[in-house]
Amino acid sequence: xxxxxxxxxxxxxxxxxxxxxxxxxVRSSDRYFTILARPNNLLTARLGMAFSxxxxxxxxxxxxxxxxxxxxxxxxxxxxxKFSADYVVLAGAQCVEATNQQLFNSLENHWLQLNKKxxxxx
Numbered sequence: 001x002x003x004x005x006x007x008x009x010x011x012x013x014x015x016x017x018x019x020x021x022x023x024x025x026v027r028s029s030d031r032y033f034t035i036l037a038r039p040n041n042l043l044t045a046r047l048g049m050a051f052s053x054x055x056x057x058x059x060x061x062x063x064x065x066x067x068x069x070x071x072x073x074x075x076x077x078x079x080x081x082k083f084s085a086d087y088v089v090l091a092g093a094q095c096v097e098a099t100n101q102q103l104f105n106s107l108e109n110h111w112l113q114l115n116k117k118x119x120x121x122x
Contacts, residue, residue, distance in 0.1 A: 006070050010077075012048030012086060021048065021086045026117045032098050032106040033069075034090040037114040039083075039121055047073045048088040055091040065095060065103070072107035085118045 012018055025036035040046065049069055051062045069089045095103065 006047065006074055010044050010046050012046050012088065017046070017086065018048055018050070018088060021088045025088075026114060026121065028110045028113045028117070030092060030106055030109075031094045032092045032103055033095060033110060034092060035107075035110045035114060036088045036090070037085045037118055039085045039118045042084050045073075045077055045084045046086045048086065050088055051091045055093075056096055058096075061096050064100075065089075065091060068100060068103045069107065072104055073111070076108065076111040083115055083119055085114070087114065 012021070020040075021036050021038045023038075025038055028035050028037070047070065049066055051065050053062075056062045056065060073087070089107075098106075
């Protein structure tokens with residue numbers, strides 16, 4: 001298995017994990033994504049994704065968004081081990097029409113904003 005993958009301990013897997021984030025989130029949104037975050041008591045940050053068929057009709061597009069979200073999250077976590085939170089990525093209105101670079105830039109901005117907001121809560 002590659003070291004570049006997201007293992008199970010850095011993903012939100014259970015409904016209770018998602019519910020924890022949805023109950024009292026810190027938000028960051030633009031036309032491509034809405035990302036919810038909430039600080040956790042774990043040693044690592046965790047990622048969850050909820051791309052609905054209502055927002056993103058084609059499975060190819062949903063899978064593309066998932067790949068880009070995972071990769072962006074993985075790259076943002078490489079240099080940062082000081083803070084941990086749970087993140088849930090939701091699709092925005094124009095995410096399907098955007099280029100990969102636009103999506104990466106949007107996600108990078110979201111990670112930075114949410115890390116600052118969550119650190120202020122702690």
